[in-house]
Amino acid sequence: MDRLHRELVLVIFMWAQCVAIQETTIYRDLMTSVTLPCQFDEAPSIRLWKMQSPGRAEEILFMHHNKFTNDRYYSLDTRYQSWNLVISTILERHKGVYSCMKEGMIPVQKYSLIINGPPSLPANTPWLYSVSVPEGNTAKLMCNFTGSPQPSIHWFAEENDDLRPIHVEGPILQLANITRACGTRFVCLAENKYSDSPINMTFDVEVAFPPQILLYDANSPNKDVTLTEIYRKRGVEVVLRCDVIMFPDVKLYWKIRNKNSKLQELVSYTPGGEVLKSSKGNLYNFQVKVLPQKKVTMFDLVFITDQEKTFSEYVCETEGDIYPGTHRSIAIHKLR
Structure with a gap:
């Protein structure tokens, strides 16, 4: 029972110590003063005030009656058996945590000084x-x-x-x-x-979001984005417009597939860069217009249907790092 009693007393003592050093927050305006009280129940052989400010190492302010700081705004008030820390004029550098300690480096009082301000x-x-x-x-x-x-x-x-x-x-x-x-x-x-x-x-x-493609003939009055085939007379101008809605930016391509041939690249465009034609793109002109607020890039393929090979399938394609590439195609047939 004596052992249990001793352990209980120890727990109560440790809890009392935690309560005793509970941090107190003090709010003050700049250029005012503050006194941080510290009372000792006995006369310890060591008395110490230290301060920890944001971004700086701990600083010892006083040990016994010896001053270890060059800051003239710090002083001690030892009247009435107290050992209070006085800051006569509060400046920005004075905000931080102050600890009053006794022998064994045991905190007696702890204060967080916060300076009022905008x-x-x-x-x-x-x-x-x-x-x-x-x-x-x-x-x-x-x-x-x-x-x-x-x-x-x-x-x-x-x-x-x-x-x-x-x-x-x-x-x-x-x-x-x-x-x-x-x-x-x-x-x-x-x-x-x-x-x-x-x-x-x-x-x-x-x-x-993943890129989305709207593909249509910009010269057509209805600009139908659902069509995958259109018919045009020989010798007319066609403006195939590929509207790509995207964020982030992706690389764009125009490609062509003639009858009985593989898909071949005509041109590529990297946002912020130049339009790069391939050797297959000599019959074609290309125009780029960017609408940044709408996240839209308009990539036009312009040509005249004056040669048989212009009646082909045209593919607008995207290539990006985050989302898989996508494509839309439209075939131009000769109107007889």
Whole structure:
């Protein structure tokens, strides 16, 4: 029973120590002062104040009555059997965790000093992010603002340089089962009572999806994208337009298949690069137009049906790294 009693006393003592060193958070404005109390129940042989600030090593401020810091704003108040740390003028460098310790390096008091101020971003945090999410997945956007008091955060979608509120508050915006229609710019604005104006983080959300092809004769009045065969007279101009809706960009090809022949390349185009003709493409002209806001590339194949071999099957094809390539074809027949 004595052993059980001793173990129980030890557990209670350890729990009491944990309670005694519970960290206290103190909020103060810049250029004000603060006193961090520290009381000892006995007279230990060692008394120590140390400070740990973000991104810096621990610093000993006082040991007994000896001062180990060059910071003139620190002092000790030892009246009334106390050993309090006084910061006479609080500057930005003073924020951090302060520990009052006794012999055996046992903490007696612990304080986290937080300086009141407007919201800000942690060091080296960019204010603009590009986020690419596959269609159907979930995008999680997070604003990493700091500030005291805790800033209020509101989310907006940017449309034509205007911000439209989306009625979401807090540091996280989650877009579940995302579609390509969600590909836009989202902005979070943060402010508290110390703000002169809100600060922001911005997220350019791009939704990745497999390329889709619409293929038709741009010279035709109805521009029917469902046709796989069209009939044209000899000697007329044909503009086969391949509209590719895509993100991210993929490589595009025009290919031809004559009667009793294999598929042969006419031209290729890598977005941002040049149109490269093959030796088979001498009868043809090519035009590229990009509509970046709509994620559309218009790839035109232009020719005159003045030779028999122009009456063939034409294939528009894509090649990418993320999604499998796709293609559409249309055959030109001679109208008799």
